[in-house]
Amino acid sequence: MPVIDAAGIRTRYEMIGDGPPILMFSPGGFDSSLENWTSFGRYKQLGFIEALSQRYTCLVFDRRESGQSGGRLERLTWPKYIDQAIGLLDHLGLDKVHTMGGCVGCSSAALLAIEQPERVRSMVLFSPAGGVTYRAAQHRRFTQHLGFALEHGVQGVVDHARSTTAGFTKDPRVGPWAAALRRDDSFASKFAATSLARYQTIVSGSARLLFDRDTVPGPEPEDLQLLEIPALVVPGEDLSHTRSAARYLEECLPRAEYWDVPVVDQTPEASTARVLEFLAHH
CATH class of the missing domain: 3.40.50.1820 (Alpha/Beta hydrolase fold, catalytic domain)
Structure with missing residues (x-):
């Protein structure tokens, strides 16, 4: 294609x-x-x-x-x-x-x-x-992902995403960038080099503003x-x-x-x- x-x-x-x-x-x-x-x-x-x-x-x-x-x-x-x-x-x-x-x-x-x-x-x-339930489910998914990132670090997100084929919907630990992390080594390297504080802001901001209504x-x-x-x-x-x-x-x-x-x-x-x-x- x-x-x-x-x-x-x-x-x-x-x-x-x-x-x-x-x-x-x-x-x-x-x-x-x-x-x-x-x-x-x-x-x-x-x-x-x-x-x-x-x-x-x-x-x-x-x-x-x-x-x-x-x-x-x-x-x-x-x-x-x-x-x-x-x-x-x-x-x-x-x-x-x-x-x-x-x-x-x-x-x-x-x-x-x-x-x-x-x-x-x-x-x-x-x-x-x-x-209402849809919004809550999306926020819960991002919260679960952020919890995983805080425990395992940004490199841990990369490693987990590349160890499975599951998407963000089925496995929140992989995060919303999982497909790109698996396909693009350069993107994965830059992703892993991001500070945890910066990553936390990106993730929490995405969840809050993407899903801001019921x-x-x-x-x-x-x-x-x-x-x-x-x-x-x-x-x-x-x-x-x-x-x-x-x-x-x-x-x-x-x-x-x-x-x-x-x-x-x-x-x-x-x-x-x-x-x-x-x-x-x-």
């Missing part, structure tokens, strides 16, 4: 299909690799790539610090995730795209529309991550309320993808269509048909 530099981040991507482009923000939290559209949780049954690529070009990529994309040891922020996506669009010369987010990818899709509304034709926000993290509600971009919002219904998170997006987005269907009825056939119907009108 092609690899480019996007906003200073090594970025692996793939373009599948033929037709108008859809920039797809992967599900999977801190392990948001492009393969997640076909291998992660519900998405391996839903078959979005196969269905959408019959009429559209699906542009999928590894989010920074995921899959085979690179990383940077800095406080993680939603705008920095968007910088990578904008760099990818710029490299490919894509002036205007549909977007689709799955899970936490919905936060990035919405924020891209806020940052560069002229480049977004429409948004599909499928099973957005968010809610609904969909990332975009501010007032910015969402000013968006004139059509959006299809599809609810989840578990503790990480609450119906309240989806309803929040419906409430904030002026041109939102809410697909009020329980997850049990969001079959592959029904889901792909609803998404294709929405895209065809925009």
Whole structure:
């Protein structure tokens, strides 16, 4: 698969299909690799790539610090995730795209529309991550990681991350930079040389500001309320993808269509048909 530099981040991507482009923000939290559209949780049954690529070009990529994309040891922020996506669009010369987010990818899709509304034709926000329990779980994960770092040092984080294939979601000890630590020896060396005090500030700041609300993290509600971009919002219904998170997006987005269907009825056939119907009108 092609690899480019996007906003200073090594970025692996793939373009599948033929037709108008859809920039797809992967599900999977801190392990948001492009393969997640076909291998992660519900998405391996839903078959979005196969269905959408019959009429559209699906542009999928590894989010920074995921899959085979690179990383940077800095406080993680939603705008920095968007910088990578904008760099990818710029490299490919894509002036205007549909977007689709799955899970936490919905936060990035919405924020891209806020940052560069002229480049977004429409948004599909499928099973957005968010809610009280979701925020608490994210903070708990960062706290567990920081506890491990304080006990074993920054070098201990590197050593543990490189001794396993588990991601941050399943094993908080590896931290959110685990994928880049495993792939890039130079990055791992620089990472290990970071002082513990500096690392503690980066980790605690990332957790506090990435997950600062009990609904969909990332975009501010007032910015969402000013968006004139059509959006299809599809609810989840578990503790990480609450119906309240989806309803929040419906409430904030002026041109939102809410697909009020329980997850049990969001079959592959029904889901792909609803998404294709929405895209065809925009």
